[in-house]
Amino acid sequence: MWRYAIPVVLLAVLGVFLSRGLTLNPTYVPSPLIGKPAPEFNLPALKDPSATVGSDVFEGQLSLLNVWATWCVGCRQEHGFLVELARSGGIPIYGLNWKDDRDTALQWLDRLGDPYVASAVDADGGVAIDWGVYGAPETFLIDTDGTVLYKHIAPLTAEIWRDRFVPIITEKCGTFPCPQGGPGRQGFDQSE
Amino acid sequence: MIPELGQFALVLALCLGLSQAVLPLVGAHTGRRDLMALARPAAAGQFVFVVLAYIVLTQAFLADDFSVRYVAQNSNTELPVAYKFAAVWGGHEGSLLLWVMILAVWTLAVAAASRAQPAVFTSRVIGVLGIVSVGVLAFTLFTSNPFDRLIPAAIEGNDLNPLLQDPAMVAHPPMLYIGYVGLAVPFAFAVAALLSGRLDKNWARWTRPWTVIAWLFLTIGIALGSWWAYYELGWGGWWFWDPVENASFMPWLMATALLHSLAVTERRGIFKSWTVLLAIAAFSLSLLGTFLVRSGVLISVHAFASDPTRGLFILLLLGLISGGALLLYATRAKLMVAEGGFRLMSRESFLMANNILLVTATGAVLFGTLYPLFLDALGLGKISVGPPYFNLVFLLPMLPLALLLGAGMHAWWMKMKGAALVRKLAWPAGLAVAFGIVLPLFVFGQTSFMTAIGVIAGLWVCGAALLDPLRRLLRPKQGMRLTRAHWGMVLAHFGVGMFILGATVTSAYNIETDRGVSPGERWETGGYEFLFRGVRDVQGPNFDAVEGEVELLRNGELIALLTPQKRVYRVQQSPMTEAAIDGRIHRDVFVALGDSLGGGAWSMRIQIKPLIRFIWYGCAIMALGGLLAATDRRYRHVPERARAGPAIEPGAVGEA
Numbered sequence: 001m002w003r004y005a006i007p008v009v010l011l012a013v014l015g016v017f018l019s020r021g022l023t024l025n026p027t028y029v030p031s032p033l034i035g036k037p038a039p040e041f042n043l044p045a046l047k048d049p050s051a052t053v054g055s056d057v058f059e060g061q062l063s064l065l066n067v068w069a070t071w072c073v074g075c076r077q078e079h080g081f082l083v084e085l086a087r088s089g090g091i092p093i094y095g096l097n098w099k100d101d102r103d104t105a106l107q108w109l110d111r112l113g114d115p116y117v118a119s120a121v122d123a124d125g126g127v128a129i130d131w132g133v134y135g136a137p138e139t140f141l142i143d144t145d146g147t148v149l150y151k152h153i154a155p156l157t158a159e160i161w162r163d164r165f166v167p168i169i170t171e172k173c174g175t176f177p178c179p180q181g182g183p184g185r186q187g188f189d190q191s192e
Numbered sequence: 193m194i195p196e197l198g199q200f201a202l203v204l205a206l207c208l209g210l211s212q213a214v215l216p217l218v219g220a221h222t223g224r225r226d227l228m229a230l231a232r233p234a235a236a237g238q239f240v241f242v243v244l245a246y247i248v249l250t251q252a253f254l255a256d257d258f259s260v261r262y263v264a265q266n267s268n269t270e271l272p273v274a275y276k277f278a279a280v281w282g283g284h285e286g287s288l289l290l291w292v293m294i295l296a297v298w299t300l301a302v303a304a305a306s307r308a309q310p311a312v313f314t315s316r317v318i319g320v321l322g323i324v325s326v327g328v329l330a331f332t333l334f335t336s337n338p339f340d341r342l343i344p345a346a347i348e349g350n351d352l353n354p355l356l357q358d359p360a361m362v363a364h365p366p367m368l369y370i371g372y373v374g375l376a377v378p379f380a381f382a383v384a385a386l387l388s389g390r391l392d393k394n395w396a397r398w399t400r401p402w403t404v405i406a407w408l409f410l411t412i413g414i415a416l417g418s419w420w421a422y423y424e425l426g427w428g429g430w431w432f433w434d435p436v437e438n439a440s441f442m443p444w445l446m447a448t449a450l451l452h453s454l455a456v457t458e459r460r461g462i463f464k465s466w467t468v469l470l471a472i473a474a475f476s477l478s479l480l481g482t483f484l485v486r487s488g489v490l491i492s493v494h495a496f497a498s499d500p501t502r503g504l505f506i507l508l509l510l511g512l513i514s515g516g517a518l519l520l521y522a523t524r525a526k527l528m529v530a531e532g533g534f535r536l537m538s539r540e541s542f543l544m545a546n547n548i549l550l551v552t553a554t555g556a557v558l559f560g561t562l563y564p565l566f567l568d569a570l571g572l573g574k575i576s577v578g579p580p581y582f583n584l585v586f587l588l589p590m591l592p593l594a595l596l597l598g599a600g601m602h603a604w605w606m607k608m609k610g611a612a613l614v615r616k617l618a619w620p621a622g623l624a625v626a627f628g629i630v631l632p633l634f635v636f637g638q639t640s641f642m643t644a645i646g647v648i649a650g651l652w653v654c655g656a657a658l659l660d661p662l663r664r665l666l667r668p669k670q671g672m673r674l675t676r677a678h679w680g681m682v683l684a685h686f687g688v689g690m691f692i693l694g695a696t697v698t699s700a701y702n703i704e705t706d707r708g709v710s711p712g713e714r715w716e717t718g719g720y721e722f723l724f725r726g727v728r729d730v731q732g733p734n735f736d737a738v739e740g741e742v743e744l745l746r747n748g749e750l751i752a753l754l755t756p757q758k759r760v761y762r763v764q765q766s767p768m769t770e771a772a773i774d775g776r777i778h779r780d781v782f783v784a785l786g787d788s789l790g791g792g793a794w795s796m797r798i799q800i801k802p803l804i805r806f807i808w809y810g811c812a813i814m815a816l817g818g819l820l821a822a823t824d825r826r827y828r829h830v831p832e833r834a835r836a837g838p839a840i841e842p843g844a845v846g847e848a
Contacts, residue, residue, distance in 0.1 A: 004525040007469060008518035011476070015511050017562070020569040021489035022503045071578070073432055076425075080767060107706035111786035111795045135576035 032132065033148040038065075038140070039130035043120035046097050046105060053120035057094060058142045062149075062169060062178055064093045065140040066116070066156075067128060069100040070108045072136040078155035079112050085161065086115035090177030091169070095119030098128050098136055141165055143172070195260050198248030199339040205241035205292075206329045208234050212299075212322030216315035220387070228311045231318040232303045238325065239296040246293050249338055250280050259345035262286060262338045268351035268763050270734040278362040279352040284486060284502075285338035287365060291482075292328050294366075294373045295321065302377055302402070309398070316384035317377075324376050327509045335502050351734065351763035360420040368413030368440055372478040374406025375443060378450065379475035379517065382468040386520045389527040396458035396467065401822040403454060403471075407447045408818030414440050415811035423771045428704065428782055428799045430807060433582040438561045439481030442554050446474040449550035452543045459605060460540060461531030466547070468528065469521060476514035477554070482506055489565055535607035542600030549589040549596075556585035594649040594692060598656030601685060620659055624652035636701050636802075646696030654689030657682050680821025687813030694806025703800040706786065710793040718800040720781060721745040726792060727785075735759040737770075740785045740794060744774055756785040756796075780804050 033039070042054040057063070066082060068075040086093050095116035097105050102121065109116075122128050131140070134153060141150040150168055152160060170176045212234035219227025249262075253276045258264040266283045267276055281290040299321045306314040332338070355361070381399040385391040417440065422430045431437065450470040457467045483489075487503025534540035560577045602616055628648030632639040639647075661682055664674060674682075703718040711726035725741040737759040744752045754772035761768065771784040779802045786795030 004465070005522035007473070008515065008522050011511075011515055011518055014480075014562075015507065015515070017566055017569050018483065018489065018507055018510075019504070021565045022487060022507065024489070024565075024568050073434065107797075110708065111706050111797055113787050 033140075034151060036148060038142050038146050038148050039127070041120065041122075041127040041130065043096075043122055043127060046095070046102065046109075046119035046121050049102070049121070053094065053118045055146065057118070058144075058146045060144055062091055062144060062172065063142050064091055065096055065131075065142060066093055067096045067098050067131070067133050067136050067138040067140075068119075069098045069136045070104045071100065074155040075137045076112075078137055078157065079115070081156055081158060081161070082115035083113040084158075085156075088177075092117045096128065096131075096133075097121050098133065099123065099125045141168060194248055195252055195257065195339045195341070198245045198252075199333075199337065201241040201245040201248065202289075202329065202333055202337075202339075205238050205245065205296075206326065206333060208238040208241065209322055209326040209329055212238060213319055213326045214322075215319075216322070217319035217387075220312045220315040220319070223312075225311065228315040231315045231322075234322070235296075235299045235303045235318050238322075239300045242289075242293050242296045242329075245339075246280070246289055249286060249289060250277065253277070253279055256349065257345075258347070258349050259342055260338075261340045261342040264342050264346040264349045266350070266352050268349040268734060270762070271349075271352055271357075272733050274362070275352055275357050278356065281365050281369075282352045282356050285332070285336045285340075287369075288328065288332045288336055289338055290366065291369055291373060292325065292332060294369050295325050295328065295376060298374055298377055299325065302380075313384055313388065316387050317380045320380035320383045321376060324380075324513060327513060331502075331505050331509065335505050348763075351761065354735070354759070354761040354764060354766050354768050355424065357734075357761075358420060358424055360416050361424070364413060364416040364420055366413075367409050367416055371406050371408075371410025371413050371447075372440070372443060372481070374402065374409060375447060375471075375475040375478050377402040377406065378471040382471035383517050383520065385468060385528075386517070386524045389524055391457075391464050391468065391528050393458055393461050393531075396454050397826065399471070400451070400454045400458055401824075401827040403447065403450055404818045404822040407444070407451055408815040408822070410440070410444050410447060411811050411815045411818065414444055415808050415815075419808050422804075423773055423782075425769070428702075428771075428784075428797070428801070430698075430804070433560075433579050435561050436481075436485050438557050438582075439484045442557055442561075443474050443478040443481060445550050445554040445557070446470060446477050449547045449554070450474050452546045452550075456540055456543050460534065462534070462540070463544070463547075464528035464530060465521075465525040468525065470547070470551075472514065472517045472521060476510065476517075477558075479506070479510045479514060483510055484561070534605075537603075537610050537613075538607050539600060539603040539605050542596055542603050545596050546593060546600065549593040553586055553589045553593075556589070557582065560585065591645070591649060594653055594688070597685060597688065598652045601656055601681065602659065616659070617656065620655040621652060624648050624655055627651055632697070632700075640700065643696060643700040646692060646700070650689050650691075650693030650696060652689070653692060654686055657685040657689060675824060677821045677824035677826070680817045680819070680824070682817070683820060684814045684817025687810045687815075687817060689810070690806045690813060691810030694803045694808075694810055697803040698801045698807070701802050704797070705799075706795060706797045708789045708793050708795050710791070717798050719746070720751075720800065721748070722783075722798065724794075724796070727794060730757070732759065734763065735761045735768075738785065738788075740772075740783075740796070742772070742783050742796075744781055744783075752781075754781070754783045756783050758785045775805060777805060777809075778803060 038055055038058060040055045042052050045051040045053045058065075068079075082093060085091070093115050095118070097119045099122070102123075105119070105121075109119075120127070137153075137155055139152045139156050140148055143149050149172075150165065152164060166176050169178060172178070211230065215227045215234070216231035219225070219230070251257075252260045252263045253267050254273070256263070256267065256269050258267075262283060262285045266286070267279045271279065279286075281287040299318060302321065303314070303318055306317070378399050381395065381402070385395055414437075417437070418430045421432065422428065450467065453463050453467045453470050456463045483503065483506040487506060489503065560581050563577050598620070599613060599617055603613060625648055628651050629639065629644050632643060632647055660674060660678070705717055707715070709715070709724040711724060714721060714723050716722070721744075723743040723745065725743065727738050727740045730737050730739045737757040739755050739757045742754040742756070743750055744754055752774040754774060756772040757770040759768045759770060760766070769784050771782055773783075774781040779800060782797075782799040782801060784797045786797060788794055
């Protein structure tokens, strides 16, 4: 009877997907945003809801935008590194607090340290959609003119920072960290 | 020189495994007794050499032999000795060796306990276990050799991952593996039944205790993992639906379904092909779990260092072992003829519903776990599936399951009158509803619809479980004797009820605050008073820590002195939070140290979690119930007729 063959067929289908999965890197997502201007936004700030954080903060210096949430285990994992990175002072980090609860988010920063210059509250996730966010955590590297240079999905680690971010930054500025005021060579060809 | 001995022992074990995998199966097929007789010696020999390899690796850890790459990666001279034993399975290679050793122990146990069974059957079982063992041994030797040398040797080791340096984490992997690997035994029984084309009640009687033992270890293993996550991640959560947690949970769900299906097959001689399918599926899911954890196809917080070669190897293994078994199933399952039927109103129906709901839940968890991979493979984008999905799709089948469970325990086999069941259960059901609504209101002052449902379900399951023992206690004259298996069922289901109560109450009435506190500061949270005395530096064997002292008071009286720590492990420089917990049966007070705020002030997370211990006590009681059920008389004493003739005989009369 054919119904007894259903399980083995299901396993075969599963096997095809799993073997396909082996050749994919779950942490790599090409972003169509790279090389394009960062999507604009203007959102309430986490610490002070009456103030706003907008995409204009990226102007004039290389910066990071980190998408985070307290419900995200990976964010918890990378948080220590972010705090360390912020402490080293090499680059300003902005946060996009994604679909989160304000109080919990504030408690989290209180307890674990706050690496962000400012965090924007994206309560309904609308801005995250503009930015093509698949899941937290994601980290964008943004150029002085607001162009997206690089996007990393999954927790940031010292290794990934060293291997993927630092080379791009060094290429932009000649050194790492960048000298005050952004890249040394103004007018550097952004399109590469 | 000694590590090479370990490697040599593994090679010998592989050779013996090959003979164990091939010769007895050929013997059973051709009827050659001499080949079948090789099954036990081959299994015993394999066991000896695998254990030898394991001892050699342990010795390398104890001797700080950093010329062995695996030891250098996972140990350190300062690592306490107890953790050196645990470090043997702290990484990918060693944990595989543990896997193989546990399989060897299971095989030896099956070989030793099956002398009363017909040789054709046991040869097939041991042969199938041999195939699994060869697969994993080859995987170990060819892709993940724990004895690989590091030349020149490292002067100091990289230390064991600090997350694993914890008593619960020492016990968690072995328990989990005993369960995971133990599912290979029902799998082998199922394949042996398919090979012979015959399956009767004795087969089910035989398979059941092994399944229960594997299941109870899996239960303990998962509970320990959850308990560890609760206090070690400094987080206060106890389940995260992480892919790796799901990888251990899916075999558990399937094994639970298998247990219940086996009960029907043992008692009534029906659900045969279904039971066989569940046995294959349970072990396949544990292999799939191995694949997910070690191949790097999914993002998870506790995946091993990933390597596509390893992934491919496990996938081939999964295809060979599960694919082979399912192919066999496709061609032979039709031979498993039911020995009877049943009415709609019967215990069989309840158990069938149990199976359908558990398999649905497994499917939903599997789908959620693999969904990101499916989309990615189809080029449809990348997403992650979070707790909201899992909580919903898991609760949907689990709620009816809890309701049916209470009634199913009291239903009769074959057929019964619905009115009798209603009469018996009206009181417990009424009480569960009344107390489920009133108790939370009385104790916590508020409730919600979902909370009430959860509490009612928990009380209902607990009450229904205790009904028979209570009736026996109140009316001893009626002469109802409860067998050990019955007590096992009562306890296991009572554990399920406790678990439901714990999970519901703790998520509904959890109090959680984070605050900055200065030395000498007193504050109140959830009816308790706290006094922060300040912090001091303490030194561990391989870590430095800051330890806070917090007095926990109630009505001015000191209940406990809590000492949460923030540790920095010296070698890996990774910070770890050690929460301090005052645990009582009815609640946990959980204090974790955050960051220094300067001037002696610290941020602190305080949580009060009512009934959270019920979650783990419930699991422990489930496991205890399993132990009772597995050691019931009928499994300890082989019935005379089974001894006299072949057990695997069509139509043999088995009485459960």
